[in-house]
Amino acid sequence: xxxxxxxxxxxxxxxxxxxxxxxxxxxxxxxxxxxxxxxxxxxxxxxxxxxxxxxxxxxxxxxxxxxxxxxxxxxxxxxxxxxxxxxxxxxxxxxxxxxxxxxx
Amino acid sequence: xxxxxxxxxxxxxxxxxxxxxxxxxxxxxxxxxxxxxxxxxxxxxxxxxxxxxxxxxxxxxxxxxxxxxxxxxxxxxxxxxxxxxxxxxxxxxxxxxxxxxxxxxxxxxxxxxxxxxxxxxxxxxxxxxxxxxxxxxxxxxxxxxxxxxxxxxxxxxxxxxxxxxxxxxxxxxxxxxxxxxxxxxxxxxxxxxxxxxxxxxxxxxxxxxxxxxxxxxxxxxxxxxxxxxxxxxxxxxxxxxxxxxxxxxxxxxxxxxxxxxxxxxxxxxxxxxxxxxxxxxxxxxxxxxxxxxxxxxxxxxxxxxxxxxxxxxxxxxxxxxxxxxxxxxxxxxxxxxxxxxxxxxxxxxxxxxxxxxxxxxxxxxxxxxxxxxxxxxxxxxxxxxxxxxxxxxxxxxxxxxxxxxxxxxxxxxxxxxxxxxxxxxxxxxxxxxxxxxxxxxxxxxxxxxxxxxxxxxxxxxxxxxxxxxxxxxxxxxxxxxxxxxxxxxxxxxxxxxxxxxxxxxxxxxxxxxxxxxxxxxxxxxxxxxxxxxxxxxxxxxxxxxxxxxxxxxxxxxxxxxxxxxxxxxxxxxxxxxxxxxxxxxxxxxxxxxxxxxxxxxxxxxxxxxxxxxxxxxxxxxxxxxxxxxxxxxxxxxxxxxxxxxxxxxxx
Numbered sequence: 001x002x003x004x005x006x007x008x009x010x011x012x013x014x015x016x017x018x019x020x021x022x023x024x025x026x027x028x029x030x031x032x033x034x035x036x037x038x039x040x041x042x043x044x045x046x047x048x049x050x051x052x053x054x055x056x057x058x059x060x061x062x063x064x065x066x067x068x069x070x071x072x073x074x075x076x077x078x079x080x081x082x083x084x085x086x087x088x089x090x091x092x093x094x095x096x097x098x099x100x101x102x103x104x
Numbered sequence: 105x106x107x108x109x110x111x112x113x114x115x116x117x118x119x120x121x122x123x124x125x126x127x128x129x130x131x132x133x134x135x136x137x138x139x140x141x142x143x144x145x146x147x148x149x150x151x152x153x154x155x156x157x158x159x160x161x162x163x164x165x166x167x168x169x170x171x172x173x174x175x176x177x178x179x180x181x182x183x184x185x186x187x188x189x190x191x192x193x194x195x196x197x198x199x200x201x202x203x204x205x206x207x208x209x210x211x212x213x214x215x216x217x218x219x220x221x222x223x224x225x226x227x228x229x230x231x232x233x234x235x236x237x238x239x240x241x242x243x244x245x246x247x248x249x250x251x252x253x254x255x256x257x258x259x260x261x262x263x264x265x266x267x268x269x270x271x272x273x274x275x276x277x278x279x280x281x282x283x284x285x286x287x288x289x290x291x292x293x294x295x296x297x298x299x300x301x302x303x304x305x306x307x308x309x310x311x312x313x314x315x316x317x318x319x320x321x322x323x324x325x326x327x328x329x330x331x332x333x334x335x336x337x338x339x340x341x342x343x344x345x346x347x348x349x350x351x352x353x354x355x356x357x358x359x360x361x362x363x364x365x366x367x368x369x370x371x372x373x374x375x376x377x378x379x380x381x382x383x384x385x386x387x388x389x390x391x392x393x394x395x396x397x398x399x400x401x402x403x404x405x406x407x408x409x410x411x412x413x414x415x416x417x418x419x420x421x422x423x424x425x426x427x428x429x430x431x432x433x434x435x436x437x438x439x440x441x442x443x444x445x446x447x448x449x450x451x452x453x454x455x456x457x458x459x460x461x462x463x464x465x466x467x468x469x470x471x472x473x474x475x476x477x478x479x480x481x482x483x484x485x486x487x488x489x490x491x492x493x494x495x496x497x498x499x500x501x502x503x504x505x506x507x508x509x510x511x512x513x514x515x516x517x518x519x520x521x522x523x524x525x526x527x528x529x530x531x532x533x534x535x536x537x538x539x540x541x542x543x544x545x546x547x548x549x550x551x552x553x554x555x556x557x558x559x560x561x562x563x564x565x566x567x568x569x570x571x572x573x574x575x576x577x578x579x580x581x582x583x584x585x586x587x588x589x590x591x592x593x594x595x596x597x598x599x600x601x602x603x604x605x606x607x608x609x610x611x612x613x614x615x616x617x618x619x620x621x622x623x624x625x626x627x628x629x630x631x632x633x634x635x636x637x638x639x640x641x642x643x644x645x646x647x648x649x650x651x652x653x654x655x656x657x658x659x660x661x662x663x664x665x666x667x668x669x670x671x672x673x674x675x676x677x678x679x680x681x682x683x684x685x686x687x688x689x690x691x692x693x694x695x696x697x698x699x700x701x702x703x704x705x706x707x708x709x710x711x712x713x714x715x716x717x718x719x720x721x722x723x724x725x726x727x728x729x730x731x732x733x734x735x736x737x738x739x740x741x742x743x744x745x746x747x748x749x750x751x752x753x754x755x
Contacts (some may be wrong), residue, residue, distance in 0.1 A: 024735045032731075096730050 008049030016042035029084050029094045033077065040073050107164055109129055110172045110189040113199065116240040120150030120231035128224035132410035140226050144214035147227035151210055151234050162196045167610055169193065171244060171310075180249075184302045190309060195613040197449060197604075198241040198381055201456045202374050204236045208580035209373075212464055213365040215577035216471060222591075226266060230369070232257035237374050241381060245308045246295050249382070253291065253346065256375045257284045263370060264362040276361035283355040289343015291715035294338035301331050309385060311615075316388045320618075325392060332389060335394040339386060340403075347379030348430050350407045354678045356430055360422040364467030367422060372429050372463050373456040380436045380452050383446040387615035391443050394622075401441030401522075401529070405536050408434025410677070412543040416550070417671035420477050421466050424551050428503065429459055431544060435518050438537060443529075443619035444521035445612040446605050450595050451518055453604070454510035457587030458502035464581045465496035468573040469555060474566055478665045479554040486556040488570045491578050493556045495585040500552050502588040504545040504641040512637065513592035515541065520633040524625040538640050545644020553652045584623045598630055 019042055022035030044066035051062025088094055123146055131138040161170065169192030178185040191199075210230055217226050236255025243249040260279075265277030298306040305311040319328055343349065348356035359371050370376070383390060383400070390397060408431045415427030432455050439448035470477055472489055486493040502509040505516065519541075523534040560567055572578070595604035667675050748754060 020738055024731050024738065027731070099730060 003052075005049050005053050008052070009046060012042045012046035012049060015039075024063075027097055029096050029099075032096055033080050033084065036055065036080075037077060040069065045066065048094050082099055107170060108157055108161055110161070110170060110191055110242065111174055113154050113189075113203070113242060114235050115162075116150040116154040116157070117231045117235035117238065120146060121228055121235060124224050124228035124231060128222070128228050131224060138223060140214070140218065140223055143224045143227055144211075144542060147230065148210045148214070150231060151203055151207040151732045154234065154238065155200075158196075158199045158203050161191060161360065162200060165196060165578070169196075173244075183299070185245060185247045185304060186668075187248060188244040188308075189242045191242065192611050193607045193609070194381070194449065195241050195609065196383055197453055199238065202241060203234065205373050205456055205460050205584070206230070206237075206369060206426065208461065208583055209365050209369040209464070212368075212467070212577050212580040213363070215574045216365050216467055218362065218574075222266065226263075226363070229259055229262050229266070229367075233263070233370060233375075237378075240378055244310070246298070247307050249385075250291060250295065253342075253378065254288065255287070256378065257281065259306065260284070260370050260375055261278070261712070263366040264359045266366065270361075273361040276358040278356075280355040280359050282346045283352050287342045287352050290338045290341025290345065294335045294342060295330060297335035297338060301328070301335065310384070313388045316392065320392075329392060333393045333396050334392045336386070336390055338397070339382065340396060343379030343382055343437075343514045344403065345379075345752070346382075346397055347376050347433050347437070348407075349379070349433060349676060350403050350410070351681065353407060353430055354682060355689035357423050357426045357675075360420070360426050364422065364463060364470060367426070368460045368463030368467065371426065372459040376433060377436070377452040377456070377704070378430060380433070380440060380448055383437075383440040384449050384612055387443070387612045390440075391615040397441050397443065398529075398567060399441075400437055400532055404434045404437030404441055405533050406434075407431070408438065408540045409536055409543075412540045412547065414675050416543060416547040417667045417675055419480055419667065420665040420667075421469065421479050421482070421551060421555065422463075422477055424479070424547060425459070425462055425466060426550065428462075428544065431540060432459065432503070435515060435537065436542070438522055438533060439518040440524050440683040441625075442525035443616050444518065444525075445526055445609040445616065447514070447517045447521050449608060449612075450604050451514040453594075454514040454588075454591050456532070457584055457591050458499040458510055461495055461499035461581060461584035461588050462503065464577070464584060465492050465499065468492040468577055470495075471573055472570050473562065474569060476562060476566065479551065480563040482555045482558070483558040483562075484560040485570070489572045491572060492581065495581045496556070497584045499551060499588045500548050502592075504548055504644060505541060505637050506641050507634070507638050508589075508592075510588050510590070510658055512634075512641075513596050516630075516633050517595070517597060517643075519637060520630055523633065524628055526623060527626075528678060538636060541637065541640040542644040542647075545641050546648045549645050549648025550652045553648060557653065577651065602724070604608050671722050702740070 016039050019035045019037070019039030022038065023032050024035075026032055026035065028030050047066050047069075051059040054062065055058075084094070087099060091098060114491065124143065126472075127138050127143060127146075153207045169190065171190055173186050173188040175187055176184075177187045210227065213226065213230065217223055220226065230707035233256060234253045236259055238252070240249050240252025240256060243252060261277050261281040264280050266275045267273050295307060298312070302315050306315055319325055345352040356371060356376065360367055360370075363710065390400075394718045411434060415424050415431060418427060432451070436448040436451050436455075439445070461562075468489065469482065469485060469492060472485075472492075473482065476482070498509070502511040505512040519534055519537050522537060523530045525533075573581075593601055595602055666672065674681075
C-alpha cells in the first residue's frame with residue numbers, strides 16, 4: 001500500500017506535540033532544548049510529507065527547504081547550548097525555573 | 105572672454121574676510137593684539153583691489169553690460185536657480201561707490217579704531233560686509249540678491265554690537281536685526297509670489313523683464329496687475345526694513361551705537377540704500393503697479409518729513425545724522441514712487457558721498473573729544489579742528505542743496521520729477537518735499553553751529569586734549585568732501601551734463617518710458633525748481649543761524665543725550681506704535697500658550713494615562729516562569745490557528 005500523506009502529517013503532529021510538551025513540561029534545560037529540536041524536526045517532516053503530494057518536479061522544493069532548516073537548527077543548537085553552558089556556570093543549576101532574573 | 109571675470113569683485117573682500125578672521129581668531133588668546141599695520145594694510149588692500157577690478161570693468165563695459173553665470177545653485181523640479189552675476193549701468197554705479205567708499209572708510213577706520221582690542225575682528229566684519237554688499241548688488245537674480253541682503257543684515261548686526269561689553273549696544277544690534285527680519289519676510293514672500301505667478305525664471309532680473317515685456321505685448325496687464333501688486337508690495341516691505349522707512353525705521357537711530365565708521369559705511373552710504381537699489385532693479389515690474397507706486401510716494405514723503413522733524417530735536421551728533429539719513433532715504437523713495445529711478449539712484453550716489461563725509465567728520469569730532477557725542481558739550485571746534493570743520497561744512501552745503509554742490513543737483517532733480525508727475529498729487533508731494541528741504545537745512549545748520557561755532561561748552565580738562573584727527577583719517581574725509589562737492593556734476597541737467605542718466609538708461613529707461621507714456625509729464629522750466637530749491641536751502645540756513653547762533657545752549661552735566669518731553673514722544677513715536685503691535689502679538693501668544701497648548705496637553709495627558717493603566721493591567725499576565733510563558737505562547741498560537749480555521753480559512 002502506498003504511504004498516505006495524511007499519516008505522515010499525523011506522525012509529524014504527534015512528534016511536534018511531544019516536542020512542545022517536553023519543552024514546556026521539563027525543567028532541565030537540556031531536555032527543553034531537545035524538545036525544541038524535536039518540534040523543529042517534526043516541522044521538517046511535515047514539509048517533506050506535503051512535498052509528496054505535489055508532482056515530482058515541484059516537490060523538490062519541499063524537500064530542499066528541510067535541508068536548510070536542518071543547517072539552521074544545527075547552528076541554533078550550537079548557540080543555544082553555548083548559552084546554556086554560560087548560564088549554568090553562573091547559576092550552578094540547569095533548572096529553567098531558576099532563570100528568572102530578567103523580571104519579565 | 106575678453107574682460108576680467110566678474111567673480112573677482114566679491115572674491116577679494118572674501119579673501120580679506122578669511123585672512124583677517126583667521127588673524128582675529130588666532131590672536132584672540134594672545135595678550136597683545138596683532139600688528140595694526142599688517143591688519144590695516146590687509147583691510148584696505150582687498151577692498152581697494154576690488155575697487156580696481158570694478159573700475160577696469162566699468163571703463164570697458166558695453167551698453168548692455170556683462171552677464172556671467174558661475175554655476176548652478178538649486179536644481180529641483182519646478183525650481184531652478186543659478187549663481188550668476190550681472191554688471192550693467194545700475195550695478196556699475198552702485199559697485200563703484202560701494203567698493204570705493206568702502207576702501208576709504210576702511211582706511212579711516214585704521215585711525216579711528218586704533219588701540220581697540222577687536223582691531224582685526226572689526227576689519228574682518230568690514231570685509232565680510234563689503235563681500236555681502238557686492239553680492240547683493242552684482243547678483244543677477246533675486247535669490248542671490250537675497251543672500252547678500254541677509255549677509256549685510258548680519259554684518260550690520262555684528263558691527264552695531266561690536267562693543268559688546270555694553271548691554272545697550274547689544275540691544276541696539278538685536279533691534280536692528282529683528283526689525284530687519286520683519287522686512288526680510290516681505291522679501292521672501294515677494295519672491296514666493298513671483299515664483300507662483302510665473303515660475304522660478306521670474307527670479308532672474310532678465311527673466312522678469314522678459315516676462316513683463318511679454319505680458320505687455322500680449323495685453324494681459326490688467327489680469328496680472330493684482331498678483332504683481334502683491335509681489336511689489338511685499339518687496340517694498342522688505343525695502344522699508346532695510347532702508348529704514350515708515351513703519352520699520354526705528355532701528356536706524358539705535359544703530360548709531362556702533363563705531364562711527366560703521367555708521368558711515370553701512371548705515372549711511374551703502375546698506376540702507378539697497379532698498380532703493382532693489383526698487384530700481386525691479387523697475388520693469390513697479391512701473392506697471394500704480395497703486396504700489398502711490399504707497400511708495402506717500403511712505404517716502406512721510407518718512408522724509410517725520411525724520412527731518414525728529415532730527416531737529418536730537419542732541420546726539422550721530423543721531424541727528426541718522427535721522428537725516430532716514431529723511432534723505434525718504435527722498436529717494438519719493439523719487440522711486442514717481443518712477444524716477446535714475447534720479448533716485450543719483451541721489452543714492454551723491455548722498456553716499458556727503459553723508460559718509462558727514463559721518464566721518466562726526467567721527468573725527470567724537471575722536472578728538474575722547475568719545476563725547478552730545479552736541480550741547482561741543483562748540484567752537486572750527487579753530488581746533490579746521491580740516492574736519494571744512495569737510496563737514498562742505499558736506500553740509502551738499503546735503504542742504506546749496507547751488508553747485510552734489511545734493512543740489514540730485515535733490516532738485518527729484519523734486520522736479522515729483523512736481524511734473526501728476527496734476528494734483530505732484531504739487532502736494534512737492535510742497536512737502538520742499539518743506540522737508542527747509543527743515544533739513546535747519547537741523548543740519550543747527551548741527552554745524554552747535555559743533556563748530558560759538559564757544560566751547562565742555563569741561564576744561566578735555567578742552568586741552570582736543571586735537572585734529574591723524575592723516576590716515578583726514579585723507580578719506582577730504583576725498584569724500586571733494587565727492588560731496590563735485591559728484592553732482594555727473595548729472596547737472598541745467599548745464600547740460602547727463603552722463604549719469606545715459607549710463608542708467610539701459611537699465612531703467614524702458615520702465616520710465618512706459619510710466620511716462622501712461623502719465624505724461626507736464627513740461628516746466630527747470631530753472632524755477634533750481635531757484636525754489638536754492639531758496640529753501642538758504643531760508644533754512646538763515647533760520648538756523650537766527651535761532652541757534654544766538655540761543656544760549658546750556659552745557660549739560662548729565663550723561664543722557666535722550667530728548668525729553670514732547671521731543672521724546674515725537675522721536676519715539678514709531679517705537680510706541682511698534683510696542684502696540686508687539687502687545688497685540690503678546691496677547692495672541694498668551695492665548696496660544698494658555699488655551700491652545702494647555703488644552704492640547706490635557707488631552708494628551710488623558711490618553712497617556714489611559715494607555716498606562718491598560719498596560720499595567722496587561723503586564724500582570726506576564727509571569728516570571730519561562731516555561732509558563734512558553735506554554736501561553738503555544739496556547740496563543742493554537743488559539744489563533746483555530747480561530748482562523750473555524751472562521752473559514754485565510755481566504
